[in-house]
Amino acid sequence: MTIEAESMGAPVASGVQTIGISNLPNQRYKIVSERGGSFTMMVCGESGLGKTTFINTLFQTTLKHSDFQQRRHLPIKRTVEIDIIRALLEEKNFNLRVNVIDTPGFGDNVNNNKSWQSIIDFIDDQHDSFMRQEQQPYRDVKFDLRVHAVLYFIRPTGHGLKPLDIETMKRISTRANLIPVIAKSDTLTAQELTAFKLRIRQVIEAQEIRIFTPPLERERESDLNSNQDLAAMEHARQLIESMPFAIIGSEKKFDNGQGKQVIGRRYPWGVVEIENDNHCDFRKLRSLLLRTNLLDLILTTQELHYETYRRLRLEGNSSGTEESNSSSTVPLRAPARKLSHNPKYKEEENALKKYFTDQVKAEEQRFRQWEQNIVNERIRLNGDLEEIQNKVKRLDEQVKSLQLKKR
Numbered sequence: 070m071t072i073e074a075e076s077m078g079a080p081v082a083s084g085v086q087t088i089g090i091s092n093l094p095n096q097r098y099k100i101v102s103e104r105g106g107s108f109t110m111m112v113c114g115e116s117g118l119g120k121t122t123f124i125n126t127l128f129q130t131t132l133k134h135s136d137f138q139q140r141r142h143l144p145i146k147r148t149v150e151i152d153i154i155r156a157l158l159e160e161k162n163f164n165l166r167v168n169v170i171d172t173p174g175f176g177d178n179v180n181n182n183k184s185w186q187s188i189i190d191f192i193d194d195q196h197d198s199f200m201r202q203e204q205q206p207y208r209d210v211k212f213d214l215r216v217h218a219v220l221y222f223i224r225p226t227g228h229g230l231k232p233l234d235i236e237t238m239k240r241i242s243t244r245a246n247l248i249p250v251i252a253k254s255d256t257l258t259a260q261e262l263t264a265f266k267l268r269i270r271q272v273i274e275a276q277e278i279r280i281f282t283p284p285l286e287r288e289r290e291s292d293l294n295s296n297q298d299l300a301a302m303e304h305a306r307q308l309i310e311s312m313p314f315a316i317i318g319s320e321k322k323f324d325n326g327q328g329k330q331v332i333g334r335r336y337p338w339g340v341v342e343i344e345n346d347n348h349c350d351f352r353k354l355r356s357l358l359l360r361t362n363l364l365d366l367i368l369t370t371q372e373l374h375y376e377t378y379r380r381l382r383l384e385g386n387s388s389g390t391e392e393s394n395s396s397s398t399v400p401l402r403a404p405a406r407k408l409s410h411n412p413k414y415k416e417e418e419n420a421l422k423k424y425f426t427d428q429v430k431a432e433e434q435r436f437r438q439w440e441q442n443i444v445n446e447r448i449r450l451n452g453d454l455e456e457i458q459n460k461v462k463r464l465d466e467q468v469k470s471l472q473l474k475k476r
């Protein structure tokens with residue numbers, strides 16, 4: 070099913086629910102808007118875990134008026150091919166283009182070997198396409214669908230992770246920001262969920278799978294703003310404690326028993342509310358994706374995942390490593406843990422960070438200058454306006470005196 074929530078030129082969510090993009094600290098806001106304000110996420114995992122439903126739920130709770138509204142009444146069918154859903158979130162003149170990549174579920178086949186291949190190929194292809202565009206003499210990149218976050222849906226078995234989950238997550242985590250989520254968490258009790266989360270975290274650690282973790286401290290000096298920073302840190306801690314996020318998806322609204330219509334799932338004993346933190350982690354996940362860690366996700370994709378891809382591709386090419394002619398082939402990568410312990414890599418990471426901080430400072434300086442120019446221009450225009458108004462006044466008086474003389 071394709072839902073094109075974007076209507077050309079027309080803001081689709083103007084003035085509706087505040088999702089908080091414009092609340093990002095100024096600097097981060099600026100960088101995001103400078104980079105085109107585009108965010109791409111992907112959902113993947115076994116079939117029937119509610120991936121498509123989740124996308125609809127996410128859009129339903131952030132977009133209120135759009136052609137998405139009409140299309141969402143279409144019945145959800147099994148996803149059979151990679152599907153790109155676009156939406157435009159607008160808030161206080163800040164536009165964020167959101168692309169969500171829906172993927173066909175895997176795991177149904179007797180032989181699930183390599184069922185992750187199309188997902189991995191998609192992620193690699195986007196890096197590859199970006200790299201090619203960057204290599205052009207005029208590097209105004211037109212098409213960028215690099216995946217900033219991959220939500221990996223885990224079946225709510227209560228037991229643990231399957232080898233297929235582990236295999237797939239490992240591959241994703243070396244290429245993109247991986248965010249594991251527990252699907253259909255309404256099917257587990259609170260105790261089961263807590264134990265399940267713990268078990269998953271243990272497996273992730275034991276298998277050395279690198280998952281995206283909200284940074285607890287801001288590394289950039291300019292982000293340090295005591296109170297705001299403390300609150301952000303506390304929020305990040307809460308997010309980390311909740312991982313892997315337990316989510317529930319639904320497109321239906323029910324009365325929550327207190328006369329309020331809420332998106333949820335109805336059971337004989339009551340309604341499970343999707344936007345209730347006591348019922349699931351949907352709000353936390355949404356906040357991480359579209360608000361608090363939007364920039365972290367975009368920047369790590371650029372600085373870590375894309376740069377690693379680029380470096381490996383270039384190294385692979387120059388050393389004449391045999392590659393298949395498929396552009397989707399990516400050189401083998403070192404496991405995440407090894408990467409982060411490699412001093413050479415660390416050096417590179419630090420250099421990148423420094424480069425980024427310098428860029429931000431330069432940008433800020435440019436912005437301030439620009440702001441000052443605008444202020445000066447306004448003062449000049451106001452002066453001009455006053456002069457013109459005086460002229461009009463004088464001419465008015467002349468007309469009046471001429472009219473008097475005529476009489």
Ligand SMILES: Nc1nc2c(ncn2[C@@H]2O[C@H](COP(=O)(O)OP(=O)(O)OP(=O)(O)O)[C@@H](O)[C@H]2O)c(=O)[nH]1
Binds near residue numbers: 119120146254317334
């Ligand atoms: N209990 C429960 N059911 C859900 C939830 N989310 C989706 N479902 C149901 O699960 C079924 C499959 O949902 P889909 O959204 O099509 O799942 P999918 O992961 O996109 O499936 P594929 O496209 O085959 O990969 C539907 O009947 C949904 O109503 C949830 O959070 N809890």
Ligand SMILES: [Mg+2]
Binds near residue numbers: 120121148171172173
């Ligand atoms: Mg689907």
